[in-house]
Amino acid sequence: MGAYVLPMDLINLSNAELNENNLAETNPAELDLSELVQQWISALTRLNLSVHTRKAYHRDLCQFTVFLSCHSVAINEVTHHTLRQFSAQRLEVDRISSSSLQRELS
Numbered sequence: 001m002g003a004y005v006l007p008m009d010l011i012n013l014s015n016a017e018l019n020e021n022n023l024a025e026t027n028p029a030e031l032d033l034s035e036l037v038q039q040w041i042s043a044l045t046r047l048n049l050s051v052h053t054r055k056a057y058h059r060d061l062c063q064f065t066v067f068l069s070c071h072s073v074a075i076n077e078v079t080h081h082t083l084r085q086f087s088a089q090r091l092e093v094d095r096i097s098s099s100s101l102q103r104e105l106s
Contacts, residue, residue: 033065033068033075034065036075037058037061037062037065040057040061041054041057041058044057056103060103060104063090063104064086064104067085067086067089068082071085083105087101087105090104
């Protein structure tokens with residue numbers, strides 16, 4: 001199975017919302033991750049993505065948020081290494097499939 005790709009209109013909408021809400025100029029350390037997740041889900045709703053898709057993205061983002069919290073990693077401190085640790089935990093501890101992990105990382 002191939003990698004998951006976000007549609008350009010979704011990427012453009014999220015960038016427009018960042019600019020509209022002045023989040024692009026905000027210090028990432030000051031951002032509330034749960035608020036960012038909620039804004040992302042709202043953007044998906046406006047694009048008429050299915051409820052199933054929105055729930056899947058929400059669940060995936062919550063998994064990552066919990067991981068960051070448990071490892072005391074702020075959103076502005078996420079690195080390639082952080083993503084590799086998250087991936088390893090999801091595959092080895094949580095025993096999800098590699099295709100599910102690909103979706104989560106998208």
